[in-house]
Each structure stands twice: as structure tokens, then as C-alpha cells.
Amino acid sequence: MQTPDGVFHNYTIDHRNPRSQGGFVYALAEDRFGYIWIGTFGGGLQRINPSTGDFLYVPHGEKNGHVYPDSRIADLMFDSRKNLWIASPLGLYLLNNQQLADVKLNPESLEFVRFTTDSSEGGMSDNRISTIYEDRNGRIWIGTANGLNRMNSGNTSVDLHIDYVPKNPEKGLSHPGVTSILRDPNDDQVFWLGSENGLNRLRFSGDRVSGVQHYFDREGLPNSFICDILDDTSGNLWITTNKGMLRLNPSDTLMQNIRTYDTGDGLQSGEFTIRSGFRNAAGELFFGGINGFNRFFPDRVQENVHIPSVALTEYKQLGVTVYDALELSRISHIDIPYDARYFEFTFAALDFTYPNGNRFAYFLDGFDKNWSESGTRRFASYTNIGPGKYVFRLKAANSDGVWNEAGLAIPIVIRPPFWQTWWFRLIAVLAILGVLALIYQYRVEKLLELERMRVRIASDLHDDVGSSLTKISLYSDLLREEVDAENRQTLLSRINNLSRELVLTMSDIVWSIDSRNDTIGDLLDRMHDFAMSALSPRQIAVSFDVESLDDAKKLPVDIRQNLYLVFKEAINNVARHSGATEVRVALHNRQGRFTMQVHDNGQGIELAKKSSGHGLRNMQMRANRIGGELTIANSDGTTIQLNTTML
Structure with a gap:
């Protein structure tokens, strides 16, 4: 404690003094007589006379039929009626003001009222009491490890419970562990609650909660563990967390204009302690942390009004740098191949008041639906963006939240694969x-x-x-x-x-x-069988010379039919009219030209033309059908030859 002459007075535990007990000091409160009540964790409840330094130790547990507070005190508060409220892991204790009026009170004669989960009516939601708060209407609110409680107007029992509802979080608290409570300075129907995971805004309609809003680090809080909440004379909220402090206008329910502070702004540490906040009569705020405490007048905290410029410092594809800051300042757009599935921008705000506090927001026009706030993170990455034309937009704010709304924009073209x-x-x-x-x-x-x-x-x-x-x-x-x-x-x-x-x-x-007879091999077999059946009975010898023909090759029906019928007519002429004793059949396929030749050693065609004129005309007609050329020659018998390229 600081005295007018600037000297700090240090009060320590004197183990030789039985009225002085040990333990970590967790809570302090001053009564109307100027005595300081001390809540320790392990040493119980004590009172000190600042003028004399005398300690008064209040026993804990049960003694002589009286109930005393637990030795582990979490919070102390004097309400507007001068009653003392005590929070502990074993319940809530009340010492009325009439007993406190006795300056020379006997600690063992004090009678405490205890409120627990086992109370006959209106019990607490949990015995582990963490914080106590009195609103402007004199109602007492109790924060526990399992929700929020409110005492009735006579302070005899709990008449309201607000719990954490995991399966329906919009109906209750963001976390069961309540760390701090504050009524909205501008709206009596709204309460702000700090918890071990999130900031809660509760709107009441009478005794019923009509609206709940939760805020976490994703909404812009430095951290979701709330240590304490105070209001200033202008109606702003100052909230400490495990990772810095923030200022919030209670009407800004969307958290669009919050201001965060960290060690770069002069905080003793990024981590504060629970219920360590205090506002004195002059409006100065005090917050304790792990490396000391901070004190300040909120209206004297100056804001940085400089609008920061923003610049791209690097562009990467698949983790490889493609453009540096200088190159990015010179190009008009960025071409991205379709197979660059991952690309990333790095950027900076040109405000050096507190560079680590500069904040950023980005938006890929054509892909994103809303702006993405990255906080102080200086990069944005995208994965698996489809081909098309986009615009990457970026804006920045300085450490006091002054945004450059114009920002910058750079067109992006993602080339489609050739098949698109x-x-x-x-x-x-x-x-x-x-x-x-x-x-x-x-x-x-x-x-x-x-x-x-x-x-x-x-x-x-x-x-x-x-x-x-x-x-x-x-x-x-x-x-x-x-x-x-x-x-x-x-x-x-x-x-x-x-x-x-x-x-x-x-x-x-x-x-x-018949499609089963559609190969050259089938045709040759048919020719051979017919020649043998037609010539052998007449004692005419027949031989076949086959060259460069693929037996497995398939022939169209018309070619197969006409070739066979030309061959058949030629054999019939030999058998009926030639008088031959020998027939040679040659079937060749040379350089893409097919030749079928039937030669006999008979009397020649002239002697038999009268009887065979109709057959010769048929052969000529069928040769023409397959684009062939038919010739008949007499030389040592008769030679009938068919040439075609259609085989």
C-alpha cells in the first residue's frame, strides 16, 4: 500500500504472532472503519489494522457450534449494506454488518451464514465460488465453477441459475467456470460475464435470459480465458485475458471496433490474474498480472490515427517464391497455372508505431463470400481454387484499429487445363x-x-x-x-x-x-471342294498355287460371293466344254493386286463359245461388280484370269 509520503508499507506473516496466518493473498477488501480484510489461499480470513499493523485471524471450519469460512478464500466483497461476502471452494459465506460494527470483535464469536448446494432452499449450483458481484440494484451475483447464481432480494437463498448447456450453447454460458461479472454501464438489462473459455453477453427480460452472445479469440479477443472486466467513466469495457487486454464499446456487439493491447503497448505481461482489477474514485484502472500490475486513466490512452499503407511482400506457389516485393510492385496481374494447387501471399502494413500490433483482412473476389480477418498474421493462403479470374484484395489497420479501407487489389488469372x-x-x-x-x-x-x-x-x-x-x-x-x-x-x-x-x-x-464363312481360308476351301467334285469324275487333274494370301482375313459378302461364282463358272466351262485333262488354279496377291487364274490344256474357248456364251457374260458381270478385270486367252488351252484390287 502506498502512503502519502511515497513509502510502501509491507505486511508479512509473522509466525511468532498466532494472530498472523500464512497463505497466498487472493483478495483484499476495506470495511467502513478502514480495516483491511485479507483472503488467503490456505491461511483463511484475516483482518489487519493499517495504522497499527495488528492482525486478527478468523478461524476456519466448524468450532463450538459455529461455522467459519474455509481456509481457502477466493474473493471478498463488501456490499452496499456493509455486509461482507466471502467466496471459497466450500461455498459462499455472509457476515452481516451488525457484527462488523464491533471494532473489538471476538473472531470466535462471529456467526457466518453459509450457502451451499445443500442449502434447504435455493442452493448454489456449485460450492466452488470464484467471484462475487453486486449490481446497481443491490442484487448479489455469484460466479461458480458451474454457472452463475443470483441471490434473492433478502439475501437468504439463490433465486436464479444460469448454466452451461453443452448441447445447446446459445441458451447458456460459453463455459461453466465464471471468472468475472459486470453489469453493462449503459444498459441495466445486460450483463457481461468472463469465463474460462469465452466472454458472454447476457440480455435479461425480467428474470429470464432473452439473449445470449458468446465471444472467443476467433471474434478478435486476444485470448478466450477472461480474467477480469471493468468499466471506465466513458462506459467502455476493459477486459484482461491470459494473452493481453482489450477495450470494448458495449454497444459494439459484433466486435468490429475492439482495441487490443499487449506488451508492446506497455503491459507488464500478456498474462493477467483472475479478479485482479480495480477502479479507484478518480477513474484510474488497476490490473494485476504475473509480472506486476498496470495502472492507467482510460481517457488518457492516446490512439494512433495514422492510416497505414499496405503492400505485398512475397508471392509463393507450392511453397516456392515466384515474386518478391519489388517484382510485385511492378506487375499488373498474376498468372497461375492450373496445377498450382496452393498459393500464398505475404504482406505488411507500413505503420511502425507498433508493427506487431498491425492487423490485416483479405478477400479473394470471385471465391470468398466475406472478408477474412487474419489478425496480426501477415500471410494468406489458398488451396484448390478453380480456373477463372479473381481479384485479391487486402486492407490493414494500425495497432489502434485504424483501417485503410482502400487497401490494394491485384488481379489473378488461374489458367484452366487444356481440356477445360x-x-x-x-x-x-x-x-x-x-x-x-x-x-x-x-x-x-x-x-x-x-x-x-x-x-x-x-x-x-x-x-x-x-x-x-x-x-x-x-x-x-x-x-x-x-x-x-x-x-x-x-x-x-x-x-x-x-x-x-x-x-x-x-x-x-x-x-x-453365311458370316461363318467370311475368311479367305473359307473361300479357298470352298473353291478346292468344288473343283475336286466337278473335275475328278471327269478324270481331270487339278492343282492349286496359292501365294501371299492371309487365310484369316475376312472378306465382304459381295466380294466373296462374286469371286467364288466366277471361279465356279470357269471350272464348269472346263468340265463341260474344254476336253482338258489338267487344270491349274493360281491365286496370288502381289503388291496389293489380287489375281485369280484358271488354266486348262483343253481345246480352247472358240470351239465351245456357243455353248458357254451365257456363262462368260455372267463371269464378266460378276467381275465388274467387284471392280475387277476379266480376260480370256487361248494359248495351249484356255486361260481365264481375274485381276482386282478389292481383296
Whole structure:
């Protein structure tokens, strides 16, 4: 304590004096007679006469039927009725003013009223009392380790509990441990509560809480552990925490204009102690901390009104520096490749009054919905931002919260991958349309091919089968009218031959359209089988010379059919009209040109052309269908050759 002559008086425990007990001093309070009451943690309740230095020790526990406060005192308070309230881990104690009027009181005769959770009516929410507060209406509020309590008007019981509700936090406190209580200096219906995790603003409607707001470090508090709350003569709140102090206008419920202070502003430490605040009659505020205490007149705290300029100092992509401060000052925008999934800006405010207290806010226009306040953190990072055009905006405030609202802005272009560009999408659309067109064209070609096949089959049926059936019908009519046995036998033989030819023709048509016979190997087997069946009965030798043909290669139906029918007609001519004894069949594929040659050693085509003219015309027609060239030559017999490039 400081005396008028500037000398500090130090009061210590005298172990030789039984009236002086030890323990850490946790609370001090002055009664109306000038005595100082001392609450210690371990040494109980004591009273000292500042003039004489005499101690009076109040016993603790129970003695001679009386209840005394616990030896661990957390808080002391004299209310407006001069009663002494005592907070301890074992409950709340009250000593009325009538007993305190006896200057020469006998401590063992004091009668304390104790309030606990076990009280018969209106008990406390928890015995661990942390703080005591009297509002302007004389109502006593009790902060405990498990919520807030209010005494009734007669101070006989608790008539209101406000608890921490974990599953519904907007209905109660932010934390059960209450550390400080203050009624709003401008609104009697509002109370401010400090807790071990968060600042609480409670609005009352009568005895009912009608609104609760919680504030944490994410709302701008230096720290969420609140140590004490005081108001100044201007109605501002001064709040100490475990990491600095802040000033708050109670009407600023959105915490938009709070001012924070730390060791750079002259605080003894960033960490304060619980219930260490005090405002004297002159309006000076005192707050105790782990390295001493701070005292100041709030209206004399000067603000820094300088609006700070703001600058970008570094830009990184994937942790690698791309631009330094000088380069950033020269460029008009930033190009970012699509695969730079992480980029970061570092920045600074050009105010050097207290640089560590400068604050920042940033906003990526086109991505963020709201400004992000980074506090004193000097960087902003983004991850996995999609391709597009953006603007990075930055503003800063000095240590007293004066913002440069203009700030700065730099355009950003994140390039899309090539598969997301308009030209790639156009090419892709055109490619898809092209594929669809090809598919459509392919299907049309298949339909046309099927139609052509139907026409060919109909034509073959009409030309070959129809002709044969007509002849059979004619011969049948003649047979019905013929009476001569020899002529009837001749007609029957002709009908029999035509029927056999008709069966073979139908077999050829079915074979040619069967997809199981669509390879060159299948065609060669069919040719060989037919040649052997047609020539062997006539004692005509046949040989095959096959060169550079892929047996597994598939042939279209029309090519396979026409090649086979040209070959078949050539073999039939040899068998019926040539008089040959030997036939050589050559099938070659050289330099993309296919040649089929049937050579016999017979009498030549001239001698037999009358009987085979229709067959030669058929061969020429079928050669034309597959884009081939048919030649017939007489040299040591007859050579029929077909050349085509369509194989």
C-alpha cells in the first residue's frame, strides 16, 4: 500500500504472532472503519489494522457450534449494506454488518451464514465460488465453477441459475467456470460475464435470459480465458485475458471496433490474474498480472490515427517464391497455372508505431463470400481454387484499429487445363459430332450393303433359280404330254439335272451370305471342294498355287460371293466344254493386286463359245461388280484370269 509520503508499507506473516496466518493473498477488501480484510489461499480470513499493523485471524471450519469460512478464500466483497461476502471452494459465506460494527470483535464469536448446494432452499449450483458481484440494484451475483447464481432480494437463498448447456450453447454460458461479472454501464438489462473459455453477453427480460452472445479469440479477443472486466467513466469495457487486454464499446456487439493491447503497448505481461482489477474514485484502472500490475486513466490512452499503407511482400506457389516485393510492385496481374494447387501471399502494413500490433483482412473476389480477418498474421493462403479470374484484395489497420479501407487489389488469372479451354471443348464437340456422323454413315452403309445383298440374292434367285425352275416347269409340262418312253426318259433326265443344279445354286447362295464363312481360308476351301467334285469324275487333274494370301482375313459378302461364282463358272466351262485333262488354279496377291487364274490344256474357248456364251457374260458381270478385270486367252488351252484390287 502506498502512503502519502511515497513509502510502501509491507505486511508479512509473522509466525511468532498466532494472530498472523500464512497463505497466498487472493483478495483484499476495506470495511467502513478502514480495516483491511485479507483472503488467503490456505491461511483463511484475516483482518489487519493499517495504522497499527495488528492482525486478527478468523478461524476456519466448524468450532463450538459455529461455522467459519474455509481456509481457502477466493474473493471478498463488501456490499452496499456493509455486509461482507466471502467466496471459497466450500461455498459462499455472509457476515452481516451488525457484527462488523464491533471494532473489538471476538473472531470466535462471529456467526457466518453459509450457502451451499445443500442449502434447504435455493442452493448454489456449485460450492466452488470464484467471484462475487453486486449490481446497481443491490442484487448479489455469484460466479461458480458451474454457472452463475443470483441471490434473492433478502439475501437468504439463490433465486436464479444460469448454466452451461453443452448441447445447446446459445441458451447458456460459453463455459461453466465464471471468472468475472459486470453489469453493462449503459444498459441495466445486460450483463457481461468472463469465463474460462469465452466472454458472454447476457440480455435479461425480467428474470429470464432473452439473449445470449458468446465471444472467443476467433471474434478478435486476444485470448478466450477472461480474467477480469471493468468499466471506465466513458462506459467502455476493459477486459484482461491470459494473452493481453482489450477495450470494448458495449454497444459494439459484433466486435468490429475492439482495441487490443499487449506488451508492446506497455503491459507488464500478456498474462493477467483472475479478479485482479480495480477502479479507484478518480477513474484510474488497476490490473494485476504475473509480472506486476498496470495502472492507467482510460481517457488518457492516446490512439494512433495514422492510416497505414499496405503492400505485398512475397508471392509463393507450392511453397516456392515466384515474386518478391519489388517484382510485385511492378506487375499488373498474376498468372497461375492450373496445377498450382496452393498459393500464398505475404504482406505488411507500413505503420511502425507498433508493427506487431498491425492487423490485416483479405478477400479473394470471385471465391470468398466475406472478408477474412487474419489478425496480426501477415500471410494468406489458398488451396484448390478453380480456373477463372479473381481479384485479391487486402486492407490493414494500425495497432489502434485504424483501417485503410482502400487497401490494394491485384488481379489473378488461374489458367484452366487444356481440356477445360473453349477451343478444346469445340474440338471435342466436333470430334463427337464427327464420330456420330461416321457411326451414322457406317450404319447407312451397312443398311445399303444389306439392301444390295437382298437385291443380289433376289437377282440370283431370279436369274439362276428362276430360270432353272422355269425349265423344270416346262419340261414337266412336256413330260405330261409325251407318250414316247425314250423322250420321257430324256425329259426326266433333264429335270433331274436341273434339280441338282438348283440345289447347288441354293447351296452357293446360302454359303455366300453365311458370316461363318467370311475368311479367305473359307473361300479357298470352298473353291478346292468344288473343283475336286466337278473335275475328278471327269478324270481331270487339278492343282492349286496359292501365294501371299492371309487365310484369316475376312472378306465382304459381295466380294466373296462374286469371286467364288466366277471361279465356279470357269471350272464348269472346263468340265463341260474344254476336253482338258489338267487344270491349274493360281491365286496370288502381289503388291496389293489380287489375281485369280484358271488354266486348262483343253481345246480352247472358240470351239465351245456357243455353248458357254451365257456363262462368260455372267463371269464378266460378276467381275465388274467387284471392280475387277476379266480376260480370256487361248494359248495351249484356255486361260481365264481375274485381276482386282478389292481383296
